[in-house]
Amino acid sequence: MRATVFAAAALVGFHTTSVALADGDPTRGAQHYRACVACHALEPGLHLSGPSLGDVFERMAGKAEGFVRYSDGLKTADFSWNAAALEGWLKDPEAMIPGTYMVFQGIADPRARADLIAFLEVAGKPGGGEKAVANGLIPAEYLRAGAPEPIGDASPETRVAAIRHCGDSYFIKTEDGRETPYWEKNIRLKIDSVETGPPKGVAVILGAGMAGDRFSVIFSSLADLKSLVEEKC
Ligand code: HEC
Missing domain, CATH: 1.10.760.10 (Cytochrome c-like domain)
Structure with missing residues (x-):
């Protein structure tokens, strides 16, 4: 029926x-x-x-x-x-x-x-x-649902001060003064332009995925991405 x-x-x-x-x-x-x-x-x-x-x-x-x-x-x-x-x-x-x-x-x-x-x-x-x-x-x-957790107040170890790209690597400097090398394939550059993202002018590096060596760097705008990343060995 x-x-x-x-x-x-x-x-x-x-x-x-x-x-x-x-x-x-x-x-x-x-x-x-x-x-x-x-x-x-x-x-x-x-x-x-x-x-x-x-x-x-x-x-x-x-x-x-x-x-x-x-x-x-x-x-x-x-x-x-x-x-x-x-x-x-x-x-x-x-x-x-x-x-x-x-x-x-x-x-x-x-x-x-x-x-x-x-x-x-x-x-x-x-x-x-x-x-x-x-x-x-x-x-x-x-x-x-799948909306990211708001980044909010990021600690200095996760706030990115500068990113150098050189060869097959990124060298990422955080606001605590450390520079850490990463294989370029393990880093994803992302923009979160809505309220879950970082404040304007701030980029944040966060662990991504199961493997402990994958990270996402999250910017609040394309302008921030352009100004923080440079090609320099
Ligand atoms: C893989 C991602 C994905 C999944 C899974 C998915 N959707 Fe969607 N849905 C979309 C996208 C993207 C659009 C916009 C499609 C377009 O513009 O052609 C959409 C559009 C729609 C719309 C039209 C909304 C509008 O504003 O006109 C409805 C209704 C909808 N989805 C319902 C569902 C339901 C119910 C389910 C679960 C059974 C579902 N969707 C599963 C991605 C998804």
């Missing part, structure tokens, strides 16, 4: 509202939402690799304020994210918006999609993320 209803929903397409999804279970949907956490936060306005889903429900597609990396397909889309639109998207994003930047193969199981949509109907409305946490649907970490 349910299968017939879903088949009908598929036929009417994503732009009409659908009754087929009415019995989705948000608690089970919260489990499926784990597949989204790597790229999306539930705090409204907090954009990670993908735009915030904190107020996605009934938001116009491709229009989250402050998210500037939409594909042309989503940017020019003219529909809002109701249950029927989400059904098409979660089934096969690439089929719905060819050339989408969302690297996700889709969810084949219609039951799982209905549950996830029921979850988004709760969590994807303003204040919904907190509500989902309060109801025990998701851990509080899902609100900010």
Whole structure:
């Protein structure tokens, strides 16, 4: 019976509202939402690799304020994210918006999609993320998801004073006066220009990944990166 209803929903397409999804279970949907956490936060306005889903429900597609990396397909889309639109998207994003930047193969199981949509109907409305946490649907970490921890007040051993690149190495001087050599492949230069990043004019070196010899140097702007790094032997 349910299968017939879903088949009908598929036929009417994503732009009409659908009754087929009415019995989705948000608690089970919260489990499926784990597949989204790597790229999306539930705090409204907090954009990670993908735009915030904190107020996605009934938001116009491709229009989250402050998210500037939409594909042309989503940017020019003219529909809002109701249950029927989400059904098409979660089934096969690439089929719905060819050339989408969302690297996700889709969810084949219609039951799982209905549950996830029921979850988004709760969590994807303003204040919904907190509500989902309060109801025990998701851990509080899902609100900010993959957003980095704010760097805040960095200690002098982690504040970078200067970076020399020479041969295949970086020589990184920190504000405690030490200069340490690193193999260039073990250093990632990153910019975190939003409030989680270092204060303007400050760069910070932090351990990265499992291996103890990998580090990220995080700058607050490209201008800081350009002024702190030089080629010098
Ligand atoms: C690998 C990262 C990644 C994963 C995993 C991912 N997304 Fe996305 N998502 C994106 C990106 C990037 C975009 C923007 C796509 C574009 O512009 O074409 C996006 C866009 C969206 C949009 C459209 C938002 C808007 O403002 O129009 C929705 C809805 C969405 N994702 C839901 C989900 C859900 C639900 C899941 C989990 C089942 C998920 N995404 C998993 C990266 C991801």
